[in-house]
Amino acid sequence: MTPEQRTWKIGELAAATGLSVRSLHHYDEIALLRPSSRSPSGHRLYAGADVRRLHRIVALRGFGLTLTEIGRLLDGEVPDPRGLIRRQLDQVETQLAAAIQLHDRLLEVLNALDATEAPSDRTLLNLIEGMTTMTRLTQHELDEMTARRTEFRDSLTPTELADLEASRRQALESMTESELEEMRQRRAAMMPR
């Protein structure tokens, strides 16, 4: 007699959320999202609670968390969610630094290439070889950077950590007004489309 008896079949849910049916199968397999019932013929039937859980999954996925982390978070097995987000932030900053470097190097190569008549792949290779000494970051090195950051963080006392975060927030907030917007404009200008 409870309301909300409506259920969704997997295809309906997929269409509604933009996920693939295969993704929902996958979430079921890894026990991240199991439909609360099945039809007599074995079809997955998702109830309202399932749909709400799915929305959270999608949101958290948008934050770059792995499906395992999402599962633990949703099941209340994460003692320090703030720490989780902080680690995410560290990781993204590491990636960002690497991407910016790579972006700059690619632009340099492209400029040099454009300055050359009929650039052959020989030219390209010579160019690139000339840049070999520049810092290049592999996935492994990225992981290590992130690890070092985390390590550094963990070496701080709670007070020091609080200070560090306060100062970063302040740095960001102090430029929030026009500068931040300006920064975004520039970034946007660099991105075609």
Next chain:
Amino acid sequence: MTPEQRTWKIGELAAATGLSVRSLHHYDEIALLRPSSRSPSGHRLYAGADVRRLHRIVALRGFGLTLTEIGRLLDGEVPDPRGLIRRQLDQVETQLAAAIQLHDRLLEVLNALDATEAPSDRTLLNLIEGMTTMTRLTQHELDEMTARRTEFRDSLTPTELADLEASRRQALESMTESELEEMRQRRAAMMPR
């Protein structure tokens, strides 16, 4: 009687380049870098030419190319290296845009979390759920963004393309002096360590 008879064993090469032995095994497997000879007992022996090829591989890998692309480039099977670099640039810009967005969202969540007393994961979930409507990018969507960019590019005439690139170069060059440096400073300021 030619000079340069020196060869390297796989462990020596790995130690010298910082790569893992397994990576070199992998490059051999996929025919990206096969040692020019083997010892009687079957040990891989890398000659000078192999080492030079490896240096190029490492350099190109630093540009985010896949091993397949690197192989084709080194074997002269890429008709338009400039196009290859351009596509790389597009991809990196797409990633960059996504990473910046994610970074900003994570900061927001962290700030909101810090403003709360004893934040539980419930708090976190509510917060994040409130942001669900924000643009979130999956890998698939990123791929599509890059695809659209490439598509857009391919729809241009050579003249239009040249104009586009010229204007981008100009935009970058016009701010090269102090502005570009300033931009880097700001970026650096946002990155702890």
Next chain:
DNA sequence: TTGCTCCTCACGTCACGTGAGGTGGC
């Protein structure tokens, strides 16, 4: 009966990491 949706395997992806089990001495 014909579509359309659903089901369960199961292999492939990308660049290796990580043992397992065994041989050789650049």
Next chain:
DNA sequence: TTGCTCCTCACGTCACGTGAGGTGGC
């Protein structure tokens, strides 16, 4: 003989994509 390096399989990773082959009608 004891290490150390080398060898060849071969499974695992992460989040699914992509068929294959078959059943059911929320």
